[in-house]
Amino acid sequence: MLMKLDFGSDVPIYQQIRNQIxxxxxxxxxxxxxxxPAIRVMADEAGVNMMTVNKAYALLKQEGYIKSERRGGTVVAEEFGKGGLGEGLRERLRVIASEARLAAVSEEEFIKLCGKLYRGEI
Amino acid sequence: MLMKLDFGSDVPIYQQIRNQIxxxxxxxxxxxxxxxPAIRVMADEAGVNMMTVNKAYALLKQEGYIKSERRGGTVVAEEFGKGGLGEGLRERLRVIASEARLAAVSEEEFIKLCGKLYRGEI
Amino acid sequence: MLMKLDFGSDVPIYQQIRNQIxxxxxxxxxxxxxxxPAIRVMADEAGVNMMTVNKAYALLKQEGYIKSERRGGTVVAEEFGKGGLGEGLRERLRVIASEARLAAVSEEEFIKLCGKLYRGEI
Amino acid sequence: MLMKLDFGSDVPIYQQIRNQIxxxxxxxxxxxxxxxPAIRVMADEAGVNMMTVNKAYALLKQEGYIKSERRGGTVVAEEFGKGGLGEGLRERLRVIASEARLAAVSEEEFIKLCGKLYRGEI
DNA sequence: GTGGTCTAGACCACA
DNA sequence: GTGGTCTAGACCACG
Known part of the structure; x- marks a missing residue:
């Protein structure tokens, strides 16, 4: 679980951690x-404040991606929401598709990239 | 140019305006x-401050999507950067693909959605 | 006297005209x-308002680069101010030198460029 | 970081701040x-509004000279764009060279000045 | 009438 | 405590 964090990015650090998980x-x-990893461990490894990691975990928990174990640890959830693509996700995707189109990325290229990312090939 | 703004969203208003344009x-x-639309007009219509619209336009200008004409008015640029998909765009797309997958959206569904959004069908 | 004007630039049009002259x-x-060229002629050729050309000429006149003829025309002045480099010019040059240095332009390159521009070779 | 600002100048305050940095x-x-310095600190010291300093910093950030650190504070970037002299910079330099020549500054003097400014000697 | 700039406040997210 | 965002005004340069 090596986090690659960009402290100069406009994306909040807790979001970067959430995204990578x-x-x-x-x-x-x-x-x-x-x-x-325990909050303290992850915070040390990534060189960030424990509060930041805590916030990322809280967000992931609220979204249903992870859950607290009875013993104290935190684990990846067994089941995720089967709700399909939310409206928010669709709008984010729409903006990206628009930007890609205006960057002269062809539909074929774009589709291919989407597939590769979905399958985790790149 | 009717803007649909969500004032409760965590995405800044000027970003929402930028995205919709x-x-x-x-x-x-x-x-x-x-x-x-002129900054003041858009501000009135959208019910936000002039400076907020100004910021959205400044961002769009910096990105090369629009340009100020110096004789009054702002217009959509004739040419856009043909730089292809930037690294930032790819990372944003990766997160969305991950979320879609974990929301039990099949690859086929996801690809179909990407295509439709690219072509502006929905 | 073909003016190449960039209406999308942040440099005012009357300044662009002044600079090119x-x-x-x-x-x-x-x-x-x-x-x-007479104001009306230049305005027609460049596709700008007469007031804009007028402003450029007024600026050039005030700076001593041109002067009005008794008959009505406007001509390039016979003598220019021998005042040397003003403080304003030096500060503008300082900023450019700084930007060049930070853009990794070597001193030699920079000096060579300055010379060529001074001699009007490029 | 003492800013020397000319409130009567036609160059915007945020530009003056940007230039001096x-x-x-x-x-x-x-x-x-x-x-x-933090935005508020610089604003107090310089006697200008926070938003003005904010704009200067935003410009510097966009140009790659500085970056926000996301843990409080803004720092000078480690690497600058090595893009060489842009077209805009050349045109600005051309106008200055022209003005210098017409102010009866010799080529030698001009070159010497350019070198000194590049090296930061004056 | 347009965009550009600036002010004097305020609230919030982030770390 | 930091930067980010937003408001409600205002004045000015430009064309």
């Missing part, structure tokens, strides 16, 4: 039931 | 050379 | 005593 | 990684 789960680098 | 250009509701 | 005089494409 | 970086009075 979501990516890790989707690409099956983290499997359901796998243990996630 | 990018979408409008990509879906050809706004064509190169078309005039976009 | 100064450049033309310095590179001896316009010689002392040469007649400068 | 660029000069400070180029002359190594500010080194990569150095912290620059």
């Amino acid at each position: 979501v990516n890790a789960i989707a690409s099956e680098k983290l499997l359901p039931g796998d243990k996630i | 990018v979408n409008a250009i990509a879906s050809e509701k706004l064509l190169p050379g078309d005039k976009i | 100064v450049n033309a005089i310095a590179s001896e494409k316009l010689l002392p005593g040469d007649k400068i | 660029v000069n400070a970086i180029a002359s190594e009075k500010l080194l990569p990684g150095d912290k620059i």
Whole structure:
């Protein structure tokens, strides 16, 4: 669980952590039931404040990606929401598709990229 | 140019305005050379402060989507950067693909959605 | 006297006109005593408002680069201020030198460029 | 970081602030990684509004000279764009060279001045 | 009438 | 405590 954080980015650090964990789960680098590093450990490794990691975990928990174990640890959830694509996700995707189109990325290229990212190939 | 703004969202208003204009250009509701509403007009219509619209326009200008004409008015640029998909865009897309996958959206569904959004069908 | 104007630039149009005339005089494409196009003519050719050309000419006159003829025309002045480099010019040059240095332009390159521009070679 | 501002100048205050910071970086009075004053502090010291300083910083950030650190504070960037002299910079330099020539500054004097400014000697 | 700039406040997210 | 965002005004330069 090496976090690559960009402190100069406009994306909040807790969001970057959240995103990378979501990516890790989707690409099956983290499997359901796998243990996630303790807050203190992750904070030390990443060189950030514990509050920041705590916020990321709280967000992931609220979204249903992870859950607290009875013993104290935190693990990847066994089941995720099957709610399909939310409205928020669709709007975010729409903006990206627009930007890609205006950047002269062809539909074929774009589709291919979407597929590769979905399958975790890149 | 009716803006649909969500004042409760965590995405800044100026970003929402920026996104909707990018979408409008990509879906050809706004064509190169078309005039976009004056800052004050848009501010009045959207019920936000002039400076907020100003910031959105400044961002769009910096990104090359629009340009001020110096004789009054702001227009959609004739040419956009043909730089292809930037690294930032890819990372944003990766997170969305991950979330879709974990929301039990099949690859086929996801690809179909990407295509529709790219073509501006929905 | 073909003006190349960029209406999308942040430099005011009257300044662009003024700059190009100064450049033309310095590179001896316009010689002392040469007649400068009438305001109306220049405005038509450049596709701008007469007031804009008028403002450019007024600025050039105030700076001593051109002067009105008794008959009504406007000509390049015979003598320019021998005042040396003003403080304002030096500060503008300082900023450019700083930007060049930070853009990794070597001192040699920079000096060479300054010389070529001074001699009007490029 | 004392700003010398000319409130009567036609160059915007935020530009003056931007220019002086660029000069400070180029002359190594500010080194990569150095912290620059907080927006509010600089605003107080300079006697201007926070938003004005904010705009200057935003510009510098966009140009890659500084970056916000997300843990409080803004620092001088470690690496600058090595893009060489842009077209805009050349045109600005051309006008200055023309003005210098017409002010009867000899090529030798001009070159010497350019060198000194580049090296930060004056 | 347009965008550009500036002020004097305020609230919030982030770390 | 930091930067980010937003408001409600105002004046000015430009064309």
